[in-house]
Amino acid sequence: MDSIQLTGIRAEGTHGVLEDEHSTAQPFVVDVVMQVDTRLAATTDNITDTVDYGQIANRIVHIIEGEHVDLIETLAQRIANAILQSHAVQQVTVTVHKPQAPITVPFDDVSVTITRAQEIESWLLSGQTEPSIASKVSSLAHEQQNATLQSTQRSLSEHISHTAHAEHTERAEYGNERNAEPSMHHAVIALGGNIGNVEQTLRSAIVSIDSIPGNQISGISPLYRTQPWGMPDGTPEFYNAVVQLDTMLDARTLLHTLQTIEATFGRRRDKHWSNRTLDLDIIDFDHTTNSDPMLSLPHPRAWQRAFVLAPWLALDPDAQLVGAHSGAVAELLPNTPDAHAVTLVSQSWILGDSAHID
Numbered sequence: 001m002d003s004i005q006l007t008g009i010r011a012e013g014t015h016g017v018l019e020d021e022h023s024t025a026q027p028f029v030v031d032v033v034m035q036v037d038t039r040l041a042a043t044t045d046n047i048t049d050t051v052d053y054g055q056i057a058n059r060i061v062h063i064i065e066g067e068h069v070d071l072i073e074t075l076a077q078r079i080a081n082a083i084l085q086s087h088a089v090q091q092v093t094v095t096v097h098k099p100q101a102p103i104t105v106p107f108d109d110v111s112v113t114i115t116r117a118q119e120i121e122s123w124l125l126s127g128q129t130e131p132s133i134a135s136k137v138s139s140l141a142h143e144q145q146n147a148t149l150q151s152t153q154r155s156l157s158e159h160i161s162h163t164a165h166a167e168h169t170e171r172a173e174y175g176n177e178r179n180a181e182p183s184m185h186h187a188v189i190a191l192g193g194n195i196g197n198v199e200q201t202l203r204s205a206i207v208s209i210d211s212i213p214g215n216q217i218s219g220i221s222p223l224y225r226t227q228p229w230g231m232p233d234g235t236p237e238f239y240n241a242v243v244q245l246d247t248m249l250d251a252r253t254l255l256h257t258l259q260t261i262e263a264t265f266g267r268r269r270d271k272h273w274s275n276r277t278l279d280l281d282i283i284d285f286d287h288t289t290n291s292d293p294m295l296s297l298p299h300p301r302a303w304q305r306a307f308v309l310a311p312w313l314a315l316d317p318d319a320q321l322v323g324a325h326s327g328a329v330a331e332l333l334p335n336t337p338d339a340h341a342v343t344l345v346s347q348s349w350i351l352g353d354s355a356h357i358d
């Protein structure tokens with residue numbers, strides 16, 4: 001198997017058993033070896049067919065600088081979990097060095113090395129769940145994941161062959177370049193829901209999106225708890241997040257894929273703005289604009305929704321909305337009616353370690 005190696009990633013963190021280590025940052029250095037089949041990428045020369053090592057480096061720094069843990073074993077596990085979010089990585093070996101560890105004799109370095117392989121449940125579950133429950137949930141998650149992937153891929157290939165027949169003369173629009181070489185697009189997708197175990201659903205939905213051939217999730221926002229926007233009093237609160245996606249799909253195929261994933265997670269479309277298990281909206285696609293009601297770009301209501309703008313801003317402080325209500329997301333956010341109705345739940349929810357959500 002091919003491997004991609006990233007060594008000497010450095011950042012300061014407050015990890016350690018001693019009280020003083022909880023407050024005084026010290027350096028941690030991380031090396032990773034990722035097992036990736038690079039043959040497809042070498043043929044297509046396309047980053048979405050491999051792993052983006054720049055993204056991996058950012059994830060590692062985010063974890064080192066993030067929430068305190070006592071042990072470098074735990075830190076290594078969190079880093080492995082975060083790397084295995086990229087499904088191109090089949091196995092990863094993580095070494096965490098702590099060169100200034102509080103050891104009272106002269107020493108060069110202390111480190112831990114772990115090897116973990118790709119298993120969906122390795123990052124869907126925190127390892128903090130009670131083991132018997134964990135194994136049940138993990139196999140359910142796995143089954144649901146496989147079912148989602150198969151049904152989405154089936155639906156996607158049907159959609160592609162249908163549209164290829166029906167619309168072969170159509171002009172290229174918002175990334176729908178039927179006669180051109182496929183190219184890479186950048187999308188921002190909002191996720192939300194207010195029925196069931198939404199946190200788990202959102203995590204699984206992200207895996208599903210990332211699993212579609214040609215897709216690579218490149219950024220995941222923190223998780224927010226949000227008051228229902230434009231919905232009657234008594235509506236259960238929502239959880240919302242935003243992801244950035246590199247995709248070879250055109251915008252319409254991407255929307256179709258997202259709707260198939262919504263359906264697999266039990267989304268019903270009986271009423272407008274109704275309670276839902278999962279909602280996936282395309283907020284931005286290559287900064288293009290389009291007024292087709294079937295696919296409006298950017299999303300026509302994003303500019304007035306803190307439940308979209310707050311996670312987007314947390315993910316990308318320079319985010320810009322294009323179109324009729326264009327502007328920096330940082331400037332649009334304070335003017336939204338729900339600006340004070342969004343609460344940060346967790347930065348690292350995707351790793352499965354946020355506070356319990358009922």
Ligand SMILES: Nc1ncnc2c1ncn2[C@@H]1O[C@H](COP(=O)(O)OP(=O)(O)OP(=O)(O)O)[C@@H](O)[C@H]1O
Pocket residue numbers: 255269271272273274279280281282283292293294295296297298299300301
């Ligand atoms: N940018 C977009 N992202 C997702 N759906 C869109 C977009 N633009 C238009 N649509 C269309 O909107 C229709 C309704 O979508 P959906 O059921 O997700 O709406 P909603 O979540 O209830 O409301 P809202 O669109 O205000 O968030 C979809 O069938 C889809 O064709």
Ligand SMILES: Nc1nc2c(c(=O)[nH]1)N=C(CO)CN2
Pocket residue numbers: 191192193226227228229230231238239240273279307
């Ligand atoms: N807080 C919150 N409110 C909403 C949401 C949502 O995701 N979060 N989605 C809606 C329709 O898409 C309507 N209202």
